[in-house]
Amino acid sequence: MPLIQIKDLTKLYRMGESIVHALDGVDLEIEQGEFVAITGASGSGKSTIMHLLGCLDRPTAGDYLLNGRNVGDMSDRELAHIRNQDIGFVFQTFNLINRTTALENVGIPLFYARTTNSRAPARRALERVGLTQRSTHTPSELSGGERQRVAIARAIVNDPVLLLADEPTGNLDTRTGEQIMEIFSSLNEQGVTIILVTHEHDVAMRAKRVVQMRDGKIVLDKLTRDIHVDAGESPTARPADIPALQPASVPEAPPAPAESAPGNAEPLEATPTVKMKPRLAAGVNGAFGCGLAAPLLLLLGIVMLIVMQTRFHPSEFSPEKPPPLALAVLGIMLLCLLLSIIAGLIGFFWGRAVLKRIRTVPGSWIGKGRARTACICGLTTVLIPLALFGLNIVVWMTRTARG
Ligand code: ADP
Numbered sequence: 001m002p003l004i005q006i007k008d009l010t011k012l013y014r015m016g017e018s019i020v021h022a023l024d025g026v027d028l029e030i031e032q033g034e035f036v037a038i039t040g041a042s043g044s045g046k047s048t049i050m051h052l053l054g055c056l057d058r059p060t061a062g063d064y065l066l067n068g069r070n071v072g073d074m075s076d077r078e079l080a081h082i083r084n085q086d087i088g089f090v091f092q093t094f095n096l097i098n099r100t101t102a103l104e105n106v107g108i109p110l111f112y113a114r115t116t117n118s119r120a121p122a123r124r125a126l127e128r129v130g131l132t133q134r135s136t137h138t139p140s141e142l143s144g145g146e147r148q149r150v151a152i153a154r155a156i157v158n159d160p161v162l163l164l165a166d167e168p169t170g171n172l173d174t175r176t177g178e179q180i181m182e183i184f185s186s187l188n189e190q191g192v193t194i195i196l197v198t199h200e201h202d203v204a205m206r207a208k209r210v211v212q213m214r215d216g217k218i219v220l221d222k223l224t225r226d227i228h229v230d231a232g233e234s235p236t237a238r239p240a241d242i243p244a245l246q247p248a249s250v251p252e253a254p255p256a257p258a259e260s261a262p263g264n265a266e267p268l269e270a271t272p273t274v275k276m277k278p279r280l281a282a283g284v285n286g287a288f289g290c291g292l293a294a295p296l297l298l299l300l301g302i303v304m305l306i307v308m309q310t311r312f313h314p315s316e317f318s319p320e321k322p323p324p325l326a327l328a329v330l331g332i333m334l335l336c337l338l339l340s341i342i343a344g345l346i347g348f349f350w351g352r353a354v355l356k357r358i359r360t361v362p363g364s365w366i367g368k369g370r371a372r373t374a375c376i377c378g379l380t381t382v383l384i385p386l387a388l389f390g391l392n393i394v395v396w397m398t399r400t401a402r403g
C-alpha cells in the first residue's frame, strides 16, 4: 500500500469574481521511502499540494489517503495528531523561535506531543543533522544553513513517516543548499519519505523522483535516473523535459540578511566560526549590583562607627537607660556591616558563576568586566572586616603578653 494516495485532488480559491484552480484534479501515489521533488513555476500549485499533503488544509474535492486512511474523514483533532506525530515540516524561512536555543526549538514538537520530558530525542535529532556543538545557540547565533539544519532536526524529532519541505534551500546560497540536500538524502537513506518543493533544477535532481506541476496539474512525473538516461547519461545535463525552471518563479520571501553571513558555507562536520551578535551574559548586572553595594554598605557602617566614637562618650551609656540616638546609630552600623558581608559574598559567588558561564557557554558574551568587578569588590569587602578583626586580636594578644 502506498504511503500517499491522491485521487482527483482539487483546491479552488475564490478571488473576487473569478475562481483560481490552485489544484486541478491531481492524481499521485508515493510509496514509503521515496524522495520526491515537486517543481514548477511560481503559482503552479506546489505550496497548495504541500499544504494538503501536510494536513494543514482540506481539499475542495478529491481524496487523500495517508497510510490507507482517508484524511478527509478525520476530525481536526486527529489531523493535529497526525501533523505532530507522522509529518515533519521544513520551511523556506526556517520558522524557528528566535529567543530559544537550538535544542529547545528542536524539542517543541515533543512538548506538544506530551510524550516525554526528556531532551534526549532532541539531542539525537540535532546529532543526525550534525549540529550537536550548536545546541545551546539561539537562531541569531547560527548561519542560515545551520538554522535550516535546526529546522530539519525539529521536523524529524518525532520520527515522522513523512518529511515535507517547501523550498528548503530557497534562502540559502548554492553550497549551503547542497549541504542541506545531503542531509535530506541521508535521512531518506535512513528510511524517511521526503517530498520537497523547489524551483531549482539542481536541487530537484538530488531527489529520486521529479514531479513537475503547471497550472495546478502534474505535467511530468519521472524518476531522476530516467531523466539522466534521457539526457544522454550525463547527470549534469539539463534534460529536455524538465524545462529550465524559470528564474521567473519568484522566491516566496526575500532572503534573510543573515544568510549572507560568512559562516554559512562551512563543510558539514567542521566547526565553523560563526559570527555572533554580542549578548549580555545572564546575571551580570545582578552580580555587579551586589558587588558594588557591598563596599558602599561597609563604608556606611564605618561612618556610623566614627559617628558613635565622636558623638557619644562611653560614660553616657548606662545599661538601664541608653540614649536612643546612640542605639539607633549602633543598630544601623551593625546592620550595614552585616549587609555588606552578605552582599559581598553574593557578589563574589554570583560574579564567579557568571565568569564561568562566559568561559564555558559558547557565545559572544558582554559583561566580563562587570562580573570581575563584582568578584573583586565582594571579596575585598568580606576580607577587610575580617582583616581588621584579626589585627585587633593580634594587638590585644601582644598587649596582654606585655602586660
Ligand atoms: P506555488 O507554491 O507553486 O508558487 P501556490 O500553490 O502557492 O503556488 O498557488 C497556486 C495558485 O493558487 C496561485 O495562482 C495562487 O495565486 C493561488 N492561491 C494560493 N493560495 C491562495 C489563497 N489563499 N487565496 C487565493 N488564491 C490562492
Ligand code: MG
Residues within 6 Å of the ligand: 046, 047, 048, 252
Ligand atoms: Mg509556493
